[in-house]
Amino acid sequence: MxxxxxxxxxxxxxxxxxxxxxxxxxxxxxxxxxxxxKWRAISDDNDxxxxxxxxxxxxxx
Amino acid sequence: MEAALDAxxxxxxxxxxxxxxxxxxxxxxxxxxxxRSVENTLRALRGVEAARANLTTKRVSVVVDPSxxxxxDLAAALERAGFPAAPLIENAETEQAARVSELLPRLGxxxxxxxxxxMLSVAVWSGEVSDMDRSLMDLLHWLSALIALPAVAYxxxxxxxxxxxxxRSRRLNMDVPISLGVLLATGMSLFQTMRSSExxxxxxxxxxLFFLLIGRVLDERMRTKARGAAENLIGLRATNATLVAPDQxxxxxxxxxxxxxxxxxxxxxxxVAGDGQVISGQSDIDESLISGETRPRAVSIGxxxxxxxxxxxxxxxxxxxxxxxxTLLSEIGRLMLNAEQSRGRYVRLADRxxxxxxxxxxxxxxxxxxxxxxxxxxxxxxxTHAIAVLIITCPCALALAVPAVQVAAMSxxxxxxxxxxxPDGLERLAEIDCVVFDKTGTLxxxxxxxxxxxxxxxxxxxxxxSIAGMSKHPFAQAxxxxxxxxxxxxxxVEGVEEVPGSGLVTTSxxxxxxxxxxxxxxxxxxxxxxxxxxxxxPAVGFDFVDELRTDAAACxxxxxxxxxxxxLLSGDRRAAVxxxxxxxxxxxxxxEVRPDQKLEVIEVLKARxxxxxxxxxxxxxxxxxxxxHASLSPASAIDIAQxxxxxxxxxxxxxxxxxxxxxxxxxxxxxxxxxxxxxxxNSIFVxxxxxxxxxxxxxxxxxxGSSIMVTANALRLRSKALRLPNAGASA
Numbered sequence: 125m126x127x128x129x130x131x132x133x134x135x136x137x138x139x140x141x142x143x144x145x146x147x148x149x150x151x152x153x154x155x156x157x158x159x160x161x162k163w164r165a166i167s168d169d170n171d172x173x174x175x176x177x178x179x180x181x182x183x184x185x
Numbered sequence: 186m187e188a189a190l191d192a193x194x195x196x197x198x199x200x201x202x203x204x205x206x207x208x209x210x211x212x213x214x215x216x217x218x219x220x221r222s223v224e225n226t227l228r229a230l231r232g233v234e235a236a237r238a239n240l241t242t243k244r245v246s247v248v249v250d251p252s253x254x255x256x257x258d259l260a261a262a263l264e265r266a267g268f269p270a271a272p273l274i275e276n277a278e279t280e281q282a283a284r285v286s287e288l289l290p291r292l293g294x295x296x297x298x299x300x301x302x303x304m305l306s307v308a309v310w311s312g313e314v315s316d317m318d319r320s321l322m323d324l325l326h327w328l329s330a331l332i333a334l335p336a337v338a339y340x341x342x343x344x345x346x347x348x349x350x351x352x353r354s355r356r357l358n359m360d361v362p363i364s365l366g367v368l369l370a371t372g373m374s375l376f377q378t379m380r381s382s383e384x385x386x387x388x389x390x391x392x393x394l395f396f397l398l399i400g401r402v403l404d405e406r407m408r409t410k411a412r413g414a415a416e417n418l419i420g421l422r423a424t425n426a427t428l429v430a431p432d433q434x435x436x437x438x439x440x441x442x443x444x445x446x447x448x449x450x451x452x453x454x455x456x457v458a459g460d461g462q463v464i465s466g467q468s469d470i471d472e473s474l475i476s477g478e479t480r481p482r483a484v485s486i487g488x489x490x491x492x493x494x495x496x497x498x499x500x501x502x503x504x505x506x507x508x509x510x511x512t513l514l515s516e517i518g519r520l521m522l523n524a525e526q527s528r529g530r531y532v533r534l535a536d537r538x539x540x541x542x543x544x545x546x547x548x549x550x551x552x553x554x555x556x557x558x559x560x561x562x563x564x565x566x567x568x569t570h571a572i573a574v575l576i577i578t579c580p581c582a583l584a585l586a587v588p589a590v591q592v593a594a595m596s597x598x599x600x601x602x603x604x605x606x607x608p609d610g611l612e613r614l615a616e617i618d619c620v621v622f623d624k625t626g627t628l629x630x631x632x633x634x635x636x637x638x639x640x641x642x643x644x645x646x647x648x649x650x651s652i653a654g655m656s657k658h659p660f661a662q663a664x665x666x667x668x669x670x671x672x673x674x675x676x677x678v679e680g681v682e683e684v685p686g687s688g689l690v691t692t693s694x695x696x697x698x699x700x701x702x703x704x705x706x707x708x709x710x711x712x713x714x715x716x717x718x719x720x721x722x723p724a725v726g727f728d729f730v731d732e733l734r735t736d737a738a739a740c741x742x743x744x745x746x747x748x749x750x751x752x753l754l755s756g757d758r759r760a761a762v763x764x765x766x767x768x769x770x771x772x773x774x775x776x777e778v779r780p781d782q783k784l785e786v787i788e789v790l791k792a793r794x795x796x797x798x799x800x801x802x803x804x805x806x807x808x809x810x811x812x813x814h815a816s817l818s819p820a821s822a823i824d825i826a827q828x829x830x831x832x833x834x835x836x837x838x839x840x841x842x843x844x845x846x847x848x849x850x851x852x853x854x855x856x857x858x859x860x861x862x863x864x865x866x867n868s869i870f871v872x873x874x875x876x877x878x879x880x881x882x883x884x885x886x887x888x889x890g891s892s893i894m895v896t897a898n899a900l901r902l903r904s905k906a907l908r909l910p911n912a913g914a915s916a
Contacts, residue, residue, distance in 0.1 A: 128321075132305075132328065135301070135304065136301060136328075136332075139297055139300065139301050140297070142297070143293055143294065143297040146293045147290055147293055150286070150289050150290055150293070151290075155289075156239065156241070157239040157240055157241045157242070158241055159240035159241040160217075160220055160238065160239055160240030160241060162217075163216060163217025163220060163240065164217065164220065166217065167217045167218075167220070167221055
């Protein structure tokens with residue numbers, strides 16, 4: 125029975141972490157362009173810095 | 186960190202307030218390289234601070250200082266780079282996207298709560314058959330309550346708000362029994378947890394919310410996707426205009442910014458951007474989108490021209506005449522507005538179901554309470570049983586029944602190039618028993634083909650085709666194409682002179698040859714569209730027909746065999762319409778109808794009890810599209826028609842019309858099946874609940890079981906082979 129004392133909090137914490145990760149991903153627009161993301165991963169843009177800073181200003185549409 | 190970065194940027198750029206975010210639709214973005222080219226093209230422009238392309242929505246958002254680069258500059262730069270772009274009109278679409286992004290975190294929270302409470306509940310249920318002690322069970326219940334209460338309060342809000350809004354306007358919708366069920370289940374479980382009892386339904390309440398939110402997110406997402414695709418289609422057709430300033434300098438501007446009195450230049454092949462009067466030049470105007478007439482109309486100085494028509498001949502200068510409220514467009518708009526009002530009264534299937542369902546379950550709950558009290562049970566036990574009834578009847582399956590089917594149907598149609606835009610469009614399409622077609626651009630492709638049924642003069646065609654090949658006029662192009670299609674070798678002809686609005690002339694063979702209008706070659710006969718005349722010989726006429734879509738006849742006959750009333754309404758000449766009607770074997774046709782007469786025909790059909798599907802593409806169809814019980818437009822249609830229609834179909838064939846009807850009818854059948862499943866489930870579990878036999882475990886199984894069954898049934902629509910059901914067959 126004592127194992128429950130840490131098993132339940134552990135399970136809930138893990139669940140919370142998953143939820144937090146999902147909410148973060150949602151808020152930071154990770155799901156906005158699922159098609160584009162796979163292409164961006166393989167394109168070796170030399171102006172990546174520009175693209176990175178764009179992310180904060182030009183929201184995905 | 187991000188805020189700090191933004192603050193830093195703001196400090197660097199003092200003119201930060203001048204920045205503006207512009208969203209452009211760029212449908213030709215298809216791969217990673219396109220993303221790069223589009224973004225790099227835009228970043229190279231003056232005043233552009235950031236550009237980000239989205240491959241999923243085929244749009245690019247640009248942060249720009251509008252004083253340095255205007256929207257039109259951005260679009261022009263993209264066009265030069267090979268990506269036709271159009272600015273989007275910001276409207277309800279953003280609001281809809283906001284609704285999806287509001288639902289998603291709620292879905293996440295509901296999923297988290299449902300999963301974890303289910304984990305605790307399984308422990309409780311297995312504890313009941315083993316030796317779990319009372320205090321541990323209470324602890325698990327309290328933990329469930331701790332997760333469930335905030336989760337329900339947050340994730341349930343969309344349902345609570347909608348239910349409240351419905352109750353305020355003294356209506357009932359599906360969200361009323363849902364909210365009541367969820368709130369009662371949560372409230373009672375909390376009460377029972379305090380009393381350390383076993384009737385705990387936290388798991389049922391959260392699972393319910395989770396399932397319902399999944400349905401709602403999918404529904405909204407599909408709708409946003411459809412609407413976005415439709416807006417992209419229309420966006421590209423939004424015209425730019427070449428404004429001529431008083432000092433004769435020209436400037437490209439958006440058509441929407443034109444004001445009466447401005448002068449625009451309209452090049453050959455361009456769309457006229459606004460209603461106006463020709464002040465110089467002469468040409469032929471293709472008005473098929475306005476009037477349905479396939480033959481271009483000759484215009485010269487002083488003649489009126491309308492927005493949306495195409496200039497076929499020489500360059501024109503047009504003085505914009507109509508102020509906002511006087512344009513042909515706004516006249517059509519007024520007709521449409523009146524027509525649309527009747528459609529607004531349509532009550533959706535789910536709402537109709539809930540109007541019967543909600544009172545029924547509330548009466549059952551009350552009845553349970555009264556019966557148990559009458560049988561001498563204590564009030565708290567009676568109340569528990571009554572609430573159990575309300576939890577069991579909480580219409581999870583019913584609320585999923587329609588959205589699940591709609592999502593499956595819309596995604597099936599989407600993959601076939603049919604974009605369903607109206608939320609209740611599918612339901613209205615399912616009731617159709619009469620189809621009214623427009624001719625030009627709907628039954629036909631809107632492209633010209635030489636009429637060869639009476640035989641052609643091959644020698645004249647060869648010569649005329651060769652001369653015509655030197656011109657860009659659509660009739661001339663069609664003539665050259667027809668000559669080549671007849672297997673005639675067309676040759677380059679020297680010294681061809683083009684007289685805008687009249688025709689072509691050459692003397693390269695030593696005598697005068699003319700190709701052009703009847704008046705140009707000097708014949709009185711106006712039956713043929715284009716004439717060839719060599720000096721000293723009789724003129725030869727060539728007539729053009731608007732080519733039928735390849736499967737038009739087959740589609741019409743399939744519709745007629747399935748028992749649909751098929752009609753043809755066109756603004757074109759009698760002869761042309763008769764020909765099309767004969768080719769498609771439509772008996773019931775009317776030619777030379779004006780937009781308001783089309784509307785009248787639809788109203789008459791409605792009065793006779795028909796549920797009419799209007800299929801049309803032109804401005805002259807728009808009021809009829811709005812008045813029809815449902816409406817379809819090809820993607821080549823004028824934007825007004827596309828916005829009005831319930832669905833837009835892409836491609837060169839008419840087949841999608843049948844596909845849309847079949848899917849809509851199949852969707853309705855599946856929705857009704859789903860209702861049947863939900864009712865079956867209720868008829869098993871409601872008596873159990875009324876008798877007081879429902880435990881939390883049974884409730885949880887029943888809830889999830891029925892939801893999964895309903896969803897699985899809906900998903901069958903994705904792969905099912907369909908054929909067009911008969912008209913009048915309601916299911």
